[in-house]
Amino acid sequence: MKQLMLGNAAAARGLWEAGVCVVSSYPGTPSTEITEEAAKYDEIYAEWAPNEKVAMETAFGASLAGKRSFCGMKHVGLNVAADPLFTCSYTGVNAGMVIVVADDAGMHSSQNEQDSRHYARSAKIPMLEPADSAEALAFAKKAYELSEQFDTPVFLKMCTRIAHSQSIVETGERVEAPVKPYQKNIAKYVMTPANAIKRHPIVEERTKKLAEFAETSDLNRIEDGADKSIGIITSSTSYQYVQEVCKGQFPVLKLGMIWPLPENKIRDFAKSVQKLVIVEELDGFIETYVRELGLDCCGKEAFPLLGEFSQNLIAEKLEQPVHTGKALDEALPGRPPVMCPGCPHRGLFYTLAKNKCTVLGDIGCYTLGAAPPLSAIEMTLCMGASVSATHGFNKALGKESEGKTVAVIGDSTFMHSGMTGLANIAYNQSNSTVIIVDNSITGMTGHQQNPTTGYNIKGDPAGKIDLESLCKAMGIRRVRVVDPYDLAACDAAVKEELAAEEPSVIISRRPCALLKYVKHNAPLKVNTDKCVGCKSCMKIGCPAISIKEGKAHVDDTLCVGCGICTQLCPMDAFESTGKEA
């Protein structure tokens, strides 16, 4: 049936049609929906793992056991999983194993814009790169064939515009992949030096064979054009921009297999045109290879290393007509993302800002604590870094920093890689305070369950890790829980734990205000007879509160009655509207 499908949903459909049985992933924009969609198919066992390394190892284990498996992650997640990645390239697979890595050029929702294609080359793992939803589906299926044919894990590389665009797909039926019985094979699967040294040449030989495959595979196709003054090599979303602009004027070598690259196909294509142009987002990955072949080309000298491309950018570089529109003549105020009304993180960050704490932050919605007016967070690096970096900060400065420095990390991020940092604090005894902002969900990526929520990916009851017990078991004696809606309790907890002469953990606990089961209070309103316009309530950056004609004003379509502003108001001017939320 012909239907519109999100790239990520199409990839998930491809997994299902390919007979995949086990899926393990950690959520990360723009990869999350693949695993969410896969979980909807009854034939697939899908789960959220605590992090990408665990997910990849789980997928590897399932492949080893003989069933087709999958793990998906965003680009930075692949850094976390890089350890199993490089060595499962050596072991190869039993049943097919596919890894999605989704890049985020333009950093719509990421802390960097690394180009994950380099992983394919350095880990010596083939990589397919779809350019729309139909290809996401088809390439996912093809990836399993290649995985089993060449005894290797296979990358399927997505990017924001492919993952989060809907285009037309024709779906097929599921074909069950026969279970490949597990067989003990120490030489293949135990990567001691003696065994691994024999696997390495097999890997190099495999890459050669895959390169031969790439020469003739229809994954790489030439779309001819009459004007041979240039020939364009491109892939993924860049291909779409190129054809949007050129409409078949120039010959295009559209690469669907991005590693290994087809040397002869590229050489022949180069011969057929006067000048080679490489159009690729982020790094000059294809360009580097083409130059290694001794071929002259135009790549990053013209096309940016930074950000996303678009049709106008390609048109400008290829000297084609560029569309222009008319902007307003005045500068408009920006609209950066903000913590939602009723966000439980707001009260905590207000407390930290008030106490002039040095806050080392982490990855999640709460990174928005760095934005004005709270401007509380001073560092965000990667998943888990808040905890380890706070330890390092305090080891470096001792008493100078211990009494005012805190780590802030979410429940899901703590399970991902904050725990090991806490182990370091407990073991090497820095006088550090870690605040786990436990909103009972993985928020930023759109509400995924995690090991602390008590539910699995399907929303069914599951194992539940108790954060208090966990921290205590790791050797932290001072563990306390506060409600971030209670500013006085937050203030006391922060002051006392920072003053304590030993490691401590504060769990700031209240479910995300967007969760369906969370009941809200009636919206508040301002009694304008009482309000003196002191703006005390404006310190928390609540999007529901503004100043209108010198007095505070509450937008009752946004307010969820959390009451943080009420605690800040010296005039007692906030009152309930009494309206049902």
Place this chain on the structure above:
Amino acid sequence: METKNIMIVGVGGQGSLLASKLLGKMLLEEGYDVKVSEVHGMSQRGGSVVTYVRYGDKVYSPIIDKGEADFIVSFELLEAARWMEYLKPGGQIVTSTQQIDPMPVVTGAAAYPEDLVAKMKASGAKVDALDCLALAKEAGSSKAVNLVLMGRLSHYFGMADEVWQKAIETSVPAKFLELNKKAFELGKNA
């Protein structure tokens, strides 16, 4: 047919997803090649969000660039102005007059610009601005702004009424069908 472009813009959390779902289904049903691009993740949290809907004989790029939009459908006034540069010459803006203060306005670092409709018109854009929130409430729910805007868009869109009706029926839960149809009519006839 040359590719046509519709941008749906607003503030994260306003729920523009139903509008793009409805348009996507309708255009697919009409036999066009269609691409719809959405924004997920960080920028959804009260930030400026945009959805691109493109259709024609063959659609390549999933996004719409400056000067290309035939229509900009906006849930919020400032967002209509922000994305105006994406409108093609002669293109049509359909916007709700709802104003949501962005954080720089909330904190007092900037002011919400005044007379945006007049300014957009003065810049040469065709602007149809109406209080969609009031019409949605009249239809029975403030969440029906989506369908009020679609009703208004249908005015300019050149698609038969029964095609819209069918798209609404297949995109909206049965429970809310009457409400949404009413919102569509109110937008169309406003």
